[in-house]
Amino acid sequence: MAQAAIELIGINKSFGAVRANRDINLEVARGTIHGIVGENGAGKSTLMSILYGFYQADSGEIRVGGKPVSINTSNDAIALGIGMVHQHFMLVDNFTVLENVILGAENDALLKSSIAKARSELDRLEREYGLEVDPDAVIEELPVGLQQRVEILKALYRGAEILILDEPTGVLTPAEADHLFRILKQLKDQGKTIVLITHKLREIMAITDTVSVMRQGTIVATRVTKETTVGELAELMVGRRVLLRVEKGQSEAGAIRLSVRNLTVKDQRGVTMVDNVSFDVRGGEIVGIAGVAGNGQSELLEAISGIRHAVSGEVMLEGKPIDLTGKADPGELRDRGLAHVPEDRHHVGLVLAFEENENSILGYHDDERYLKGPFLDIDAIMADAKDKIEKYDIRPGNPRLKTANFSGGNQQKIVLAREMEQDPGVLIVGQPTRGVDVGAIEFIHKRLIAMRDQGKAVLVVSVELDEIRSLSDRILVMFAGRVVGERGPDATEGELGLLMAGVERQEAAE
Amino acid sequence: MSTPYAKLPAWADYGLIPLINLSVAFIVAGFVVMLVGENPFRAAVILVEGAFGKGTGIAFTLFYATTFIFTGLSVAVAAHCSLFNIGTEGQAYIGGLGIALVCLSLDSVLPWWVIFPIAIVAAAAFGAAWGFIPAYLQAKRGSHIVITTIMFNFIAASVMVYLLVGPLKPAGSQAPQTRNFLSGAELPKLNWMIELFGAKIRSAPLNICFLLALVMAFLVWLLIWRTRLGYEMRTYGHSSKAARYAGISETRIIITAMMISGALAGMMALNPVMGDQHNVAIDFVSGAGFVGIAVALMGRLHPVGIVLAAILFGMLYQGGAELAFEMPAISRDMIVIIQGLVILFAGALEHMFRPYIQALFASVSPKSVGMQAVNGKGA
Numbered sequence: 001m002a003q004a005a006i007e008l009i010g011i012n013k014s015f016g017a018v019r020a021n022r023d024i025n026l027e028v029a030r031g032t033i034h035g036i037v038g039e040n041g042a043g044k045s046t047l048m049s050i051l052y053g054f055y056q057a058d059s060g061e062i063r064v065g066g067k068p069v070s071i072n073t074s075n076d077a078i079a080l081g082i083g084m085v086h087q088h089f090m091l092v093d094n095f096t097v098l099e100n101v102i103l104g105a106e107n108d109a110l111l112k113s114s115i116a117k118a119r120s121e122l123d124r125l126e127r128e129y130g131l132e133v134d135p136d137a138v139i140e141e142l143p144v145g146l147q148q149r150v151e152i153l154k155a156l157y158r159g160a161e162i163l164i165l166d167e168p169t170g171v172l173t174p175a176e177a178d179h180l181f182r183i184l185k186q187l188k189d190q191g192k193t194i195v196l197i198t199h200k201l202r203e204i205m206a207i208t209d210t211v212s213v214m215r216q217g218t219i220v221a222t223r224v225t226k227e228t229t230v231g232e233l234a235e236l237m238v239g240r241r242v243l244l245r246v247e248k249g250q251s252e253a254g255a256i257r258l259s260v261r262n263l264t265v266k267d268q269r270g271v272t273m274v275d276n277v278s279f280d281v282r283g284g285e286i287v288g289i290a291g292v293a294g295n296g297q298s299e300l301l302e303a304i305s306g307i308r309h310a311v312s313g314e315v316m317l318e319g320k321p322i323d324l325t326g327k328a329d330p331g332e333l334r335d336r337g338l339a340h341v342p343e344d345r346h347h348v349g350l351v352l353a354f355e356e357n358e359n360s361i362l363g364y365h366d367d368e369r370y371l372k373g374p375f376l377d378i379d380a381i382m383a384d385a386k387d388k389i390e391k392y393d394i395r396p397g398n399p400r401l402k403t404a405n406f407s408g409g410n411q412q413k414i415v416l417a418r419e420m421e422q423d424p425g426v427l428i429v430g431q432p433t434r435g436v437d438v439g440a441i442e443f444i445h446k447r448l449i450a451m452r453d454q455g456k457a458v459l460v461v462s463v464e465l466d467e468i469r470s471l472s473d474r475i476l477v478m479f480a481g482r483v484v485g486e487r488g489p490d491a492t493e494g495e496l497g498l499l500m501a502g503v504e505r506q507e508a509a510e
Numbered sequence: 511m512s513t514p515y516a517k518l519p520a521w522a523d524y525g526l527i528p529l530i531n532l533s534v535a536f537i538v539a540g541f542v543v544m545l546v547g548e549n550p551f552r553a554a555v556i557l558v559e560g561a562f563g564k565g566t567g568i569a570f571t572l573f574y575a576t577t578f579i580f581t582g583l584s585v586a587v588a589a590h591c592s593l594f595n596i597g598t599e600g601q602a603y604i605g606g607l608g609i610a611l612v613c614l615s616l617d618s619v620l621p622w623w624v625i626f627p628i629a630i631v632a633a634a635a636f637g638a639a640w641g642f643i644p645a646y647l648q649a650k651r652g653s654h655i656v657i658t659t660i661m662f663n664f665i666a667a668s669v670m671v672y673l674l675v676g677p678l679k680p681a682g683s684q685a686p687q688t689r690n691f692l693s694g695a696e697l698p699k700l701n702w703m704i705e706l707f708g709a710k711i712r713s714a715p716l717n718i719c720f721l722l723a724l725v726m727a728f729l730v731w732l733l734i735w736r737t738r739l740g741y742e743m744r745t746y747g748h749s750s751k752a753a754r755y756a757g758i759s760e761t762r763i764i765i766t767a768m769m770i771s772g773a774l775a776g777m778m779a780l781n782p783v784m785g786d787q788h789n790v791a792i793d794f795v796s797g798a799g800f801v802g803i804a805v806a807l808m809g810r811l812h813p814v815g816i817v818l819a820a821i822l823f824g825m826l827y828q829g830g831a832e833l834a835f836e837m838p839a840i841s842r843d844m845i846v847i848i849q850g851l852v853i854l855f856a857g858a859l860e861h862m863f864r865p866y867i868q869a870l871f872a873s874v875s876p877k878s879v880g881m882q883a884v885n886g887k888g889a
Binding site: 349 | 741749752
């Protein structure tokens with residue numbers, strides 16, 4: 001093996017009582033792509049933040065190129081040739097590509113000389129690594145795939161030899177992700193070292209040379225990618241065997257329970273987010289809506305659930321229309337059998353500062369079961385919460401615990417338990433497993449399929465193509481606010497990927 | 511990446527941390543006292559003795575505390591709904607107007623125990639009405655409640671000046687205040703309560719409003735944590751999006767919370783007006799509404815904390831007056847500085863020492879902070 005680019009020796013990091021990293025030993029060889037996988041909260045991001053100088057380790061040693069170093073700020077990291085591409089881009093939206101690249105690296109009080117120098121340097125980098133971006137384009141006008149490229153250019157411009165990418169494909173279409181991987185391979189061929197943090201095992205298999213699995217703050221295994229399998233990695237991540245694709249029987253679609261006709265929704269700025277969308281969801285089927293984030297799926301869900309005002313169109317719930325003027329009472333829709341698991345459980349679906357039992361009645365708090373006159377019936381609420389904790393295996397099983405102290409998967413189970421246990425006729429779910437660990441994904445998928453088998457109409461919106469393909473009986477693809485195609489569950493990823501990227505149907509067939 | 515969440519045992523959260531904050535405030539205040547050339551230890555002794563040393567001192571401390579309990583509760587109720595009610599001052603002032611109208615018209619015909627309930631309702635109603643207007647503007651027009659409530663303090667002050675130098679002033683009087691109420695509108699004193707413990711009281715304004723304040727503290731606790739309305743207010747307070755999702759009407763919850771807050775502020779006026787001065791004079795609130803903000807913050811928006819914080823501020827008021835009297839170098843303004851330091855450390859910098867305390871607890875006994883789950887990443 002070549003000389004190590006980075007060595008982490010005995011790294012420990014605690015936040016208060018939380019031990020986010022424990023005795024981490026990691027070695028990444030120069031000129032390789034090393035993957036780090038693990039569930040949410042396993043400590044991947046903490047570890048990389050230590051390497052990038054956002055946090056300081058409580059103990060342990062970092063070596064870069066064989067020399068012990070201390071990295072106290074991100075400037076130290078940059079000086080050592082470490083660059084980071086964050087999950088959420090750190091770009092100034094109304095600056096040009098060029099201005100973003102030199103931001104923080106201006107070497108003169110006047111920008112002119114910096115810009116001229118940056119322009120020629122950028123030109124060289126773009127040619128060398130195949131990272132074409134128009135240097136004068138304004139960031140907010142670029143698609144996310146290109147914005148990410150600008151982040152990579154920023155790191156390279158600062159002389160990065162070691163590139164850390166944190167969940168880089170979360171916002172990309174499959175095609176954009178493939179392009180990113182080609183760029184990474186090219187960087188590797190040029191001798192750069194890449195650390196890729198992800199929870200998507202397929203990406204690890206596709207691109208990395210070696211992979212480390214993290215669980216509960218420690219590295220539980222390091223493997224040569226060629227010698228391992230997705231199954232083994234998943235098992236290492238969760239600590240037990242997991243089903244990666246939930247078994248489900250044939251759907252028996254019944255009567256139409258939710259019907260959307262010519263729905264058009266605009267956002268606050270007046271931009272059309274949902275454009276003349278029509279579809280039906282029948283009892284006993286799961287309809288999945290695929291699409292890259294930001295193509296109108298969120299607005300569609302909010303309009304159907306009565307939270308957002310729609311410009312025109314009609315939504316029928318169990319044959320009766322829903323008020324789309326934005327004045328609909330979500331409480332009334334619940335009474336009519338519409339349950340909604342929102343995309344954003346942190347701000348919408350849950351109140352994180354509440355105790356678990358308080359969240360287990362959110363939206364149903366005016367139900368007589370939970371009230372004694374104007375007072376909350378604490379005993380009934382607690383009994384109900386305990387019941388749901390049991391049924392949905394929510395851990396830790398303490399209804400008095402603050403919701404913020406539950407893991408992402410368990411928080412999602414709290415929302416699902418609340419919505420599913422109301423026995424709704426129609427269930428709409430946004431991003432059912434975002435930020436949820438592999439073990440809980442399996443559980444949530446099984447529950448959704450169980451709902452379907454009980455004859456409920458289930459509408460799922462997800463940016464995870466695997467999830468859509470695994471769950472759905474029918475798949476709708478949204479692009480730029482429109483439904484651009486409908487496919488069966490056996491549609492290939494490539495076919496859906498092209499639709500998601502907005503390539504027209506004829507071209508997709510070619 | 512979220513801040514990892516470690517929680518402290520309740521006694522540390524509600525006892526130890528405020529105590530540390532308070533100690534630091536007094537240490538810094540001690541340096542200020544030294545700067546003006548007085549002995550800080552002697553000053554501290556005078557302050558505490560002035561507040562709790564004699565029966566009269568205790569009665570005065572509790573009288574001031576009564577006022578601050580009302581204003582603290584008022585601020586807290588609005589704050590639970592994420593509304594920053596700066597208008598407690600004005601709502602209390604207008605509450606005083608309600609009391610004046612009731613007492614001036616009924617004090618010659620009815621005994622205190624009939625007038626008192628009517629006055630409570632009037633004070634609450636006038637305060638609530640003064641809170642309603644900013645609430646309506648916030649809910650319907652999006653006018654920021656902080657701005658509007660501040661403006662309504664000025665409007666209240668102007669209205670009261672007009673009334674107290676005009677319509678409400680007895681003919682021929684030169685003082686900007688109403689006539690003194692007759693004994694029918696005087697509330698019974700509670701001095702006997704302190705005398706039960708053997709202390710002697712010369713003359714102090716402590717009255718049954720103190721008991722009313724304690725009852726209101728309990729009712730506020732009931733409202734916030736045990737009723738559906740309180741649940742809705744807290745939901746909206748933590749996340750307006752979650753409230754929308756849960757079908758809670760934004761307009762209704764803002765207006766309701768502000769009216770309850772205004773009612774509590776208005777009831778504050780009962781204490782000085784009916785319990786002590788027996789008239790409504792210009793500027794009788796004299797900043798108690800703003801102290802209520804500090805009391806609510808320091809009491810962590812919990813009624814028990816608010817009662818304790820109100821007593822602390824009552825102590826600073828009463829003991830501070832004694833101190834200014836005993837040590838000429840320490841003026842009333844110095845007392846305000848000390849109060850300011852308490853607000854700074856206990857309110858504004860409340861979380862300054864928390865991370866260190868958490869780290870200490872975590873290293874001494876990880877179990878006490880109840881953490882095993884690893885929350886490295888925001889999920």
